[in-house]
Amino acid sequence: xxxxxxxxxxxxxxxxxxxxxxxxxxxxxxxxxxxxxxxxxxxxxxxxxxxxxxxxxxxxxxxxxxxxxxxxxxxxxxxxxxxxxxxxxxxxxxxxxxxxxxxxxxxxxxxxxxxxxxxxxxxxxxxxxxxxxxxxxxxxxxxxxxxxxxxxxxxxxxxxxxxxxxxxxxxxxxxxxxxxxxxxxxxxxxxxxxxxxxxxxxxxxxxxxxxxxxxxxxxxxxxxxxxxxxxxxxxxxxxxxxxxxxxxxxxxxxxxxxxxxxxxxxxxxxxxxxxxxxxxxxxxxxxxxxxxxxxxxxxxxxxxxxxxxxxxxxxxxxxxxxxxxxxxxxxxxxxxxxxxxxxxxxxxxxxxxxxxxxxxxxxxxxxxxxxxxxxxxxxxxxxxxxxxxxxxxxxxxxxxxx
Amino acid sequence: xxxxxxxxxxxxxxxxxxxxxxxxxxxxxxxxxxxxxxxxxxxxxxxxxxxxxxxxxxxxxxxxxxxxxxxxxxxxxxxxxxxxxxxxxxxxxxxxxxxxxxxxxxxxxxxxxxxxxxxxxxxxxxxxxxxxxxxxxxxxxxxxxxxxxxxxxxxxxxxxxxxxxxxxxxxxxxxxxxxxxxxxxxxxxxxxxxxxxxxxxxxxxxxxxxxxxxxxxxxxxxxxxxxxxxxxxxxxxxxxxxxxxxxxxxxxxxxxxxxxxxxxxxxxxxxxxxxxxxxxxxxxxxxxxxxxxxxxxxxxxxxxxxxxxxxxxxxxxxxxxxxxxxxxxxxxxxxxxxxxxxxxxxxxxxxxxxxxxxxxxxxxxxxxxxxxxxxxxxxxxxxxxxxxxxxxxxxxxxxxxx
Numbered sequence: 001x002x003x004x005x006x007x008x009x010x011x012x013x014x015x016x017x018x019x020x021x022x023x024x025x026x027x028x029x030x031x032x033x034x035x036x037x038x039x040x041x042x043x044x045x046x047x048x049x050x051x052x053x054x055x056x057x058x059x060x061x062x063x064x065x066x067x068x069x070x071x072x073x074x075x076x077x078x079x080x081x082x083x084x085x086x087x088x089x090x091x092x093x094x095x096x097x098x099x100x101x102x103x104x105x106x107x108x109x110x111x112x113x114x115x116x117x118x119x120x121x122x123x124x125x126x127x128x129x130x131x132x133x134x135x136x137x138x139x140x141x142x143x144x145x146x147x148x149x150x151x152x153x154x155x156x157x158x159x160x161x162x163x164x165x166x167x168x169x170x171x172x173x174x175x176x177x178x179x180x181x182x183x184x185x186x187x188x189x190x191x192x193x194x195x196x197x198x199x200x201x202x203x204x205x206x207x208x209x210x211x212x213x214x215x216x217x218x219x220x221x222x223x224x225x226x227x228x229x230x231x232x233x234x235x236x237x238x239x240x241x242x243x244x245x246x247x248x249x250x251x252x253x254x255x256x257x258x259x260x261x262x263x264x265x266x267x268x269x270x271x272x273x274x275x276x277x278x279x280x281x282x283x284x285x286x287x288x289x290x291x292x293x294x295x296x297x298x299x300x301x302x303x304x305x306x307x308x309x310x311x312x313x314x315x316x317x318x319x320x321x322x323x324x325x326x327x328x329x330x331x332x333x334x335x336x337x338x339x340x341x342x343x344x345x346x347x348x349x350x351x352x353x354x355x356x357x358x359x360x361x362x363x364x365x366x367x368x369x370x371x372x373x374x375x376x377x378x379x380x381x382x383x384x385x386x387x388x389x390x391x392x393x394x395x396x397x398x399x400x401x402x
Numbered sequence: 403x404x405x406x407x408x409x410x411x412x413x414x415x416x417x418x419x420x421x422x423x424x425x426x427x428x429x430x431x432x433x434x435x436x437x438x439x440x441x442x443x444x445x446x447x448x449x450x451x452x453x454x455x456x457x458x459x460x461x462x463x464x465x466x467x468x469x470x471x472x473x474x475x476x477x478x479x480x481x482x483x484x485x486x487x488x489x490x491x492x493x494x495x496x497x498x499x500x501x502x503x504x505x506x507x508x509x510x511x512x513x514x515x516x517x518x519x520x521x522x523x524x525x526x527x528x529x530x531x532x533x534x535x536x537x538x539x540x541x542x543x544x545x546x547x548x549x550x551x552x553x554x555x556x557x558x559x560x561x562x563x564x565x566x567x568x569x570x571x572x573x574x575x576x577x578x579x580x581x582x583x584x585x586x587x588x589x590x591x592x593x594x595x596x597x598x599x600x601x602x603x604x605x606x607x608x609x610x611x612x613x614x615x616x617x618x619x620x621x622x623x624x625x626x627x628x629x630x631x632x633x634x635x636x637x638x639x640x641x642x643x644x645x646x647x648x649x650x651x652x653x654x655x656x657x658x659x660x661x662x663x664x665x666x667x668x669x670x671x672x673x674x675x676x677x678x679x680x681x682x683x684x685x686x687x688x689x690x691x692x693x694x695x696x697x698x699x700x701x702x703x704x705x706x707x708x709x710x711x712x713x714x715x716x717x718x719x720x721x722x723x724x725x726x727x728x729x730x731x732x733x734x735x736x737x738x739x740x741x742x743x744x745x746x747x748x749x750x751x752x753x754x755x756x757x758x759x760x761x762x763x764x765x766x767x768x769x770x771x772x773x774x775x776x777x778x779x780x781x782x783x784x785x786x787x788x789x790x791x792x793x794x795x796x797x798x799x800x801x802x803x804x
Contacts, residue, residue: 362431379782397466
């Protein structure tokens, strides 16, 4: 499934590894001398850390490939992001803490508003409240019954969004979205993407028909749109692969979900940076690997808010001494992908990277940004190789060959 | 077995290629401004050579993977080090010049001292002399007789160390070490690592029983401990692959052994740098490819002797003009892996590299070390690609495609 050379060399020790991941960290200047978000931000603490680290640049997937959050994070955790690309449905289900089993098929859904002919007039049902969503989901759970041997789980995510999980022998996730992606169109039939998924598509169709019948009298959320069908094929966990007891310290369901999929424990109910740092401190003794995820760099980038992203970077810089006051043998700072505010979305650009450890070969980089890191000794790496480097610095890999 | 693109493009000419390999060359600073071994060493000759070379950095295997000597050297010679990983036994047998045949199974052994119950009290038999080892080996050769069709060869290496080679149809090298790795324990039975090796393990067990019976009255070397079982699967030689008549100019058995495995001639009995340089001169006319191996950079690194490693580097620097007084079309200087004195062992860090040839694109690098080479035109390469570059500079590769 992935190159297992590092896996075959793992030894145990009591070292501690911190991955501080600023989501969407990489940025873009304006092409006329105006710097990137990281270059513009005042980051004395990141710069000081870079001064005693090995620096470089990470390509998340491959040159020119823009990753979603899933592949970006799988690569960070040492999984080949191309071979382990899991569908959004599986990620989302894990992200709400749904106890997915192997071979479950999951999809995201939206409650949407259809007119009397069934054409979509609002793909998000006016962003109904989460409470409203929960009421409707309960109603669906009571009313829907699929054919023998197929279980269905209908779960609220937030506002108009939810997850549906199908469980039963031989199900396939190779099913096209039913969301037509624009208003004025009818929902699409859940069609198979290849012949092996014909029966699974029929089951989903039955689900949609029963759901729509039950939703007929709802005002806004009178239909469902499904997308991101995916089968949970299962992953070797970080503990199985690398002997790492790992914990995720993240606010947002998506990232907690991905962490859960690779076997991390997930700290619940974190809503502030202070709470994240508290959780890091409280769990310091119990884990080897700490995934500390900052979402807002990405959010501001997605919003096209350059100065907002700069401000988040500066906030995290101020928190850095507190984070590093705990003693980690290996500290990695990078992101899962770039989200340049000037593009208001994810991009393929490389990410700045630093690795600070006793065995870091220290280079001339004294400021932490996308251009300075070009002078780093790590050069240009693929993100999927980062975990191997972190394990090496943690002295958790023995020699390959005699 | 390996990517054969360069192999398919080989043409013949009378160019000469020198690989000057300083074992364990790469180092580490102290993280506080103190340089690496190469940075601290005074190396006017390497620096002058770098000034007219293309420079870069080599990753021996993959980021974060620390190579043993075998994979490190196979990569230098253009073999994929992951796919051509051979066991220590095969390397060691080749290293003493034993004429290994395809499908031979070899293992290293130690003479060791056991108490009257068979528990190991000295894993190295008090480092008995090489002469004593030879006497005991002769005794074993005369006394041991395995089942029909199985030949056994028992060879002295040095002091308490030896090599045993089993020859016969269908033998497997998938056998666990019998060395318990610590005193106070009984030797382990030679168990198969998978069912296909059951019979081979039985043959090894018979060997051990007969050997121990013959050794019963020895004082120190009254038992044998075996490790590193490996089958010689055979390699296409440098001549077969690249049309290179190659010679190894090395002092130590391990490196001579690896060179022998890829079909190099091996100059025997070299014990000084002067003798190595003499051998280089004496054999200059007869070969295309010269593997000139310096062991002591690695030895001092392994010993954690920073200043000792600096001194060896300076010694080799002084010898460089003499080495280069012979006319090579391509000169490569690098190592097989890093052995930072501060880590007292092999590491995964990149190696500085220079390639000097008429066709080198000369860069701004004027000092030869791990940090300066970051500015070299070669960038970051995998070691397994180095041989292709050397062949290209030697004009020994034709164009790929029309």
